Amino acid sequence: MNSFAPPQRQAPDAEMLFGFWYRALPSERVRHNRLQKAMLLEVPLVVGRDAQGHAFALRDACPHRGMPLSCGVFDGRQLECSYHGWKFDAHTGQCQLIPSLTADQKLRVDRIYAGAMACAESDDYIWVFVPEAAPPGAGATKASEPPVPAPRVPTFSDKYKLAYLSAEMPVNVDHGIIGLMDPAHGPFVHQAWWWRSRHSIHEKQKAFEPIPNGFRMSAHTPSSNSAPYKLLRLYAAADSITTTIDFVLPNLRSETIQAGKYWFSSLTTVTPITRNRCRIDVVAAWNIFRWLPFGPELLRFVFAKFVEQDRRTMELQAEGLKHDPHLMLIDDADRPAKWYFQLKQAYMDARRNGTEMCHPMAGPVTLKWRS
Numbered sequence: 001m002n003s004f005a006p007p008q009r010q011a012p013d014a015e016m017l018f019g020f021w022y023r024a025l026p027s028e029r030v031r032h033n034r035l036q037k038a039m040l041l042e043v044p045l046v047v048g049r050d051a052q053g054h055a056f057a058l059r060d061a062c063p064h065r066g067m068p069l070s071c072g073v074f075d076g077r078q079l080e081c082s083y084h085g086w087k088f089d090a091h092t093g094q095c096q097l098i099p100s101l102t103a104d105q106k107l108r109v110d111r112i113y114a115g116a117m118a119c120a121e122s123d124d125y126i127w128v129f130v131p132e133a134a135p136p137g138a139g140a141t142k143a144s145e146p147p148v149p150a151p152r153v154p155t156f157s158d159k160y161k162l163a164y165l166s167a168e169m170p171v172n173v174d175h176g177i178i179g180l181m182d183p184a185h186g187p188f189v190h191q192a193w194w195w196r197s198r199h200s201i202h203e204k205q206k207a208f209e210p211i212p213n214g215f216r217m218s219a220h221t222p223s224s225n226s227a228p229y230k231l232l233r234l235y236a237a238a239d240s241i242t243t244t245i246d247f248v249l250p251n252l253r254s255e256t257i258q259a260g261k262y263w264f265s266s267l268t269t270v271t272p273i274t275r276n277r278c279r280i281d282v283v284a285a286w287n288i289f290r291w292l293p294f295g296p297e298l299l300r301f302v303f304a305k306f307v308e309q310d311r312r313t314m315e316l317q318a319e320g321l322k323h324d325p326h327l328m329l330i331d332d333a334d335r336p337a338k339w340y341f342q343l344k345q346a347y348m349d350a351r352r353n354g355t356e357m358c359h360p361m362a363g364p365v366t367l368k369w370r371s
């Protein structure tokens, strides 16, 4: 390899990928008969729960004159717009009443739809399938059927505990995601006396392989300075512990650590809210510490600390990015970031050309870095 090759220029286009499931809100924020606003990929949404507790999501704009439906009245089944009182079925978005119509006016009310989106609830989150933008002039139609079910955090036993954390960051989704998969910032951003110092930095070598729509850091014994590893060592022999980390488009990072019958897993997403804002949501599941009084709190504390360190860093980074500086990606530490951009490009090319997506990785690759 030519060691004098200039580092590749990085140009995050902040392009947002439609046609995928995204985490909209933590479940507990959406109560019966109360409407909540949310924003995904610059699309304003109104999210609620029907009388049976099933979640729904609609574009937060009435198809009549654009009034936010979140300003309307919800009776547990139908949503009434606050401007002219049109009523919509909360799940399908189908219009069911236009109060201004007289008995002899034959407008087909049932052909009018508010923009309903497929909605699912898993792992303490409400997920919304954000479809490809409809062609101009198509108007609001029925919700499109998602090709796959909403993602879930990996679990490996019937009984387990679940916890989540959420933080908003003032950077575009690309910076959020490459920050998430960046191995080199650890010793500088995630320092703590109980955790690691920058002097613990050492050379690492990790094997990666392509998986559909993403890549995997192949199963290996975790870094001796990773948090769940330190905790799991209390339960199992160090060499029986393995971890696997996957990244899959559009924004899913899952990590699984197994030690015999004990396991810990997480599903982290970085969700584009607008072009310049994203939100990181971490859901962790585990079957360890069930009898340890401080286990879950300890874990939450460690994760909250990490997420806050990343959030603070990106808040500062946003200052530096304001005036559009030139940036770069270097080998090998930024190779996962390069793969991310290549995957995204390959996905968009395939969609535009109506072809199979061509995976940017030809086969397994070993990367080396110090962290």
Ligand code: FES
Pocket: 062, 063, 064, 065, 066, 067, 081, 082, 083, 084, 085, 086
């Ligand atoms: S704007 Fe909603 S009913 Fe007219």
Ligand SMILES: [Fe+2]
Pocket: 179, 180, 185, 189, 190, 306, 310
């Ligand atoms: Fe981080």
